[in-house]
Amino acid sequence: MTYKNRKRLALFVLVVGLPIYIVIAVTIMSQASRFPKVLEFLTYVVLGIGWVFPLKWIFVGIGQPDPNGQDQPAQKPK
Known part of the structure:
Protein backbone atom coordinates (compact mmCIF):
# COMPACT_ATOMS: atom_id res chain seq x y z
CA MET A 1 0.00 0.00 0.00
CA THR A 2 1.40 3.38 -0.91
CA TYR A 3 2.18 6.01 1.68
CA LYS A 4 -0.50 8.34 0.33
CA ASN A 5 -3.16 5.63 0.51
CA ARG A 6 -2.13 4.76 4.06
CA LYS A 7 -2.52 8.43 5.05
CA ARG A 8 -6.00 8.47 3.54
CA LEU A 9 -6.93 5.22 5.25
CA ALA A 10 -5.63 6.49 8.60
CA LEU A 11 -7.70 9.66 8.23
CA PHE A 12 -10.77 7.60 7.33
CA VAL A 13 -10.26 5.34 10.35
CA LEU A 14 -9.94 8.33 12.69
CA VAL A 15 -12.82 10.37 11.25
CA VAL A 16 -15.34 7.65 10.44
CA GLY A 17 -14.25 4.37 12.02
CA LEU A 18 -13.36 5.60 15.49
CA PRO A 19 -16.69 7.37 16.14
CA ILE A 20 -18.54 4.22 15.05
CA TYR A 21 -16.33 2.16 17.36
CA ILE A 22 -17.04 4.59 20.22
CA VAL A 23 -20.80 4.18 19.76
CA ILE A 24 -20.40 0.39 19.84
CA ILE A 49 -6.77 -0.18 23.73
CA GLY A 50 -7.96 -3.21 21.82
CA TRP A 51 -8.75 -1.31 18.63
CA VAL A 52 -5.16 -0.05 18.29
CA PHE A 53 -3.39 -3.36 17.78
CA PRO A 54 -5.20 -4.52 14.62
CA LEU A 55 -4.81 -1.04 13.06
CA LYS A 56 -1.25 -0.32 14.15
CA TRP A 57 0.19 -1.00 10.68
CA ILE A 58 -1.90 1.87 9.26
CA PHE A 59 -0.56 4.49 11.66
CA VAL A 60 3.14 3.51 11.78
CA GLY A 61 5.16 6.24 10.09
CA ILE A 62 2.24 8.44 9.04
CA GLY A 63 3.71 11.51 10.74
CA GLN A 64 7.01 11.11 8.89
CA PRO A 65 7.82 12.47 5.43
CA ASP A 66 7.03 10.24 2.48
CA PRO A 67 9.83 7.68 2.19
CA ASN A 68 9.58 7.88 -1.61
CA GLY A 69 9.99 11.67 -1.53
CA GLN A 70 6.75 12.44 -3.32
CA ASP A 71 5.22 14.30 -0.38
CA GLN A 72 7.91 17.00 -0.05
CA PRO A 73 6.87 20.27 1.61
CA ALA A 74 7.00 23.37 -0.57
CA GLN A 75 10.24 25.34 -0.28
CA LYS A 76 10.06 28.95 0.80
CA PRO A 77 11.49 31.53 -1.58
CA LYS A 78 14.68 33.20 -0.40
Missing part, protein backbone atom coordinates in the same frame (compact mmCIF):
# COMPACT_ATOMS: atom_id res chain seq x y z
CA ALA A 25 -18.18 0.57 22.94
CA VAL A 26 -20.62 2.85 24.76
CA THR A 27 -23.46 0.49 23.89
CA ILE A 28 -21.51 -2.44 25.32
CA MET A 29 -20.56 -0.51 28.45
CA SER A 30 -24.15 0.60 29.03
CA GLN A 31 -24.73 -3.03 29.95
CA ALA A 32 -21.68 -3.02 32.27
CA SER A 33 -23.75 -2.42 35.39
CA ARG A 34 -24.66 -6.10 35.16
CA PHE A 35 -20.99 -7.19 35.03
CA PRO A 36 -18.91 -7.96 38.11
CA LYS A 37 -16.42 -5.13 38.79
CA VAL A 38 -13.38 -7.12 37.61
CA LEU A 39 -15.06 -8.02 34.32
CA GLU A 40 -16.19 -4.42 33.89
CA PHE A 41 -12.61 -3.21 34.37
CA LEU A 42 -11.26 -5.75 31.88
CA THR A 43 -13.92 -4.72 29.37
CA TYR A 44 -12.85 -1.08 29.69
CA VAL A 45 -9.22 -2.04 29.14
CA VAL A 46 -9.96 -4.23 26.11
CA LEU A 47 -12.29 -1.67 24.52
CA GLY A 48 -9.92 1.19 25.30
Whole structure:
Protein backbone atom coordinates (compact mmCIF):
# COMPACT_ATOMS: atom_id res chain seq x y z
CA MET A 1 0.00 0.00 0.00
CA THR A 2 1.40 3.38 -0.91
CA TYR A 3 2.18 6.01 1.68
CA LYS A 4 -0.50 8.34 0.33
CA ASN A 5 -3.16 5.63 0.51
CA ARG A 6 -2.13 4.76 4.06
CA LYS A 7 -2.52 8.43 5.05
CA ARG A 8 -6.00 8.47 3.54
CA LEU A 9 -6.93 5.22 5.25
CA ALA A 10 -5.63 6.49 8.60
CA LEU A 11 -7.70 9.66 8.23
CA PHE A 12 -10.77 7.60 7.33
CA VAL A 13 -10.26 5.34 10.35
CA LEU A 14 -9.94 8.33 12.69
CA VAL A 15 -12.82 10.37 11.25
CA VAL A 16 -15.34 7.65 10.44
CA GLY A 17 -14.25 4.37 12.02
CA LEU A 18 -13.36 5.60 15.49
CA PRO A 19 -16.69 7.37 16.14
CA ILE A 20 -18.54 4.22 15.05
CA TYR A 21 -16.33 2.16 17.36
CA ILE A 22 -17.04 4.59 20.22
CA VAL A 23 -20.80 4.18 19.76
CA ILE A 24 -20.40 0.39 19.84
CA ALA A 25 -18.18 0.57 22.94
CA VAL A 26 -20.62 2.85 24.76
CA THR A 27 -23.46 0.49 23.89
CA ILE A 28 -21.51 -2.44 25.32
CA MET A 29 -20.56 -0.51 28.45
CA SER A 30 -24.15 0.60 29.03
CA GLN A 31 -24.73 -3.03 29.95
CA ALA A 32 -21.68 -3.02 32.27
CA SER A 33 -23.75 -2.42 35.39
CA ARG A 34 -24.66 -6.10 35.16
CA PHE A 35 -20.99 -7.19 35.03
CA PRO A 36 -18.91 -7.96 38.11
CA LYS A 37 -16.42 -5.13 38.79
CA VAL A 38 -13.38 -7.12 37.61
CA LEU A 39 -15.06 -8.02 34.32
CA GLU A 40 -16.19 -4.42 33.89
CA PHE A 41 -12.61 -3.21 34.37
CA LEU A 42 -11.26 -5.75 31.88
CA THR A 43 -13.92 -4.72 29.37
CA TYR A 44 -12.85 -1.08 29.69
CA VAL A 45 -9.22 -2.04 29.14
CA VAL A 46 -9.96 -4.23 26.11
CA LEU A 47 -12.29 -1.67 24.52
CA GLY A 48 -9.92 1.19 25.30
CA ILE A 49 -6.77 -0.18 23.73
CA GLY A 50 -7.96 -3.21 21.82
CA TRP A 51 -8.75 -1.31 18.63
CA VAL A 52 -5.16 -0.05 18.29
CA PHE A 53 -3.39 -3.36 17.78
CA PRO A 54 -5.20 -4.52 14.62
CA LEU A 55 -4.81 -1.04 13.06
CA LYS A 56 -1.25 -0.32 14.15
CA TRP A 57 0.19 -1.00 10.68
CA ILE A 58 -1.90 1.87 9.26
CA PHE A 59 -0.56 4.49 11.66
CA VAL A 60 3.14 3.51 11.78
CA GLY A 61 5.16 6.24 10.09
CA ILE A 62 2.24 8.44 9.04
CA GLY A 63 3.71 11.51 10.74
CA GLN A 64 7.01 11.11 8.89
CA PRO A 65 7.82 12.47 5.43
CA ASP A 66 7.03 10.24 2.48
CA PRO A 67 9.83 7.68 2.19
CA ASN A 68 9.58 7.88 -1.61
CA GLY A 69 9.99 11.67 -1.53
CA GLN A 70 6.75 12.44 -3.32
CA ASP A 71 5.22 14.30 -0.38
CA GLN A 72 7.91 17.00 -0.05
CA PRO A 73 6.87 20.27 1.61
CA ALA A 74 7.00 23.37 -0.57
CA GLN A 75 10.24 25.34 -0.28
CA LYS A 76 10.06 28.95 0.80
CA PRO A 77 11.49 31.53 -1.58
CA LYS A 78 14.68 33.20 -0.40
